[in-house]
Amino acid sequence: MERVSDTQLYQRIQAQDREALEQLYDRYEKILFSFLVKMTADPNLAEEAMQEVFIKIWRGVGKYDESKGKFTSWLFTMSRNAAIDLIRKRKQGQVSIEESGELISHEPLMDEKIEWKEKKKSIETAVRSLSKEQQQMIQLFYFKGYTHEKIAESCGLPLGTVKSRIRLALVKLKKTLGHLQEGRAAHEESGL
């Protein structure tokens, strides 16, 4: 049976279809929760953020518009912002720049879904193509929820410079990721 698309599920949710919301939850529970744990470093706060996200989806707050990008981009951006709000409300100190950790894990993924494993492998390969400074920008901005003002203050850089560096790091990461995916697709097509 053909898989219902995220957009179709979302449309049904907008018509208050509970089953559709449950399907969407099942589809993204694991990755969303893992992402929120990475951001908050607190499973309880991550669960609270999950709840915020699904309440917003159910109520149609901040509507998804297909013309502005794919559903997962909207979902994860909204989830990231929900986590940042909760972190700030709780006034939990964000980790210092020195302690911000690394984007790439050194632990192998064991039994996780193949799709996740493949995606993670590709993104990690693309991340390795970035300079250490670019990796740090993405880690601080995207995963640790630092504002660009905070990064500028901590790094002693002008605001505009920080914004440009974050953006350029993200652009480079996406382009490299795109090349890797194209290369893999070509490889698979050639049957090698």
Add this chain to the structure above:
Amino acid sequence: MKNQDCDRLIDYLEDRLSTEEKKEFETHLQTCTDCQEVIELMGDLPYLSEPAEPSEGMKSRVLGAVFEEEHRPAATERVVTKRKKRNWMGLSLAAVLFVSLLGNIYALTWLTEGTEEAVALEEIGLEPNGSFTGNAAVSIVKGTNEELTLTVEATELEPLQGDAIYQVWLIADGEPMPAGYLSPDSTGTGVALFTLGQELDAWDTVAITREPQYGNKLPEGDIVLSAPL
């Protein structure tokens, strides 16, 4: 100035732009491949996370909270009836609503946390459609938790037959979302409350229809009262 537009991407991702700035950036986004690619990347980056195991029962807790919100007094399906008719049109609607709501056990429960500092942001009278004779007004109230609530108070609603019910809708670009019910008492008065979350900008119209039955997800009946938000 392309670079300046691109630099707004970070503010866009942080949801910091005003409605106007957001529209401007989204216009830029339609033609800027770099910005489009970064937006798309937002759907990939979470896969860098290490798998974390949700605790037992998380699904039922999360979805339970979602649907519990819906059934709170401020949510979609709460119907408040049997209220005394009074001439409220000449008074401050917000003041009247709060006084009357405080007397309502359902609303009192909901307002416990934020009554003292709740602020009425907008008060709008709905226009009747055609020959419909009822009146209604909406009030948008912001609680101390920043959450917005839409309160609809109607008087002189025409009696309903059978299973019919008045239903409130919030509409965005022609797309309606259910936002509560009005079940008038013998005097034609009814109140509905609906939690909007923290954003009002998404909606452009509020409307009331006369539906043949309770529970419609899309309107079947005609609009009897409406107003732009």
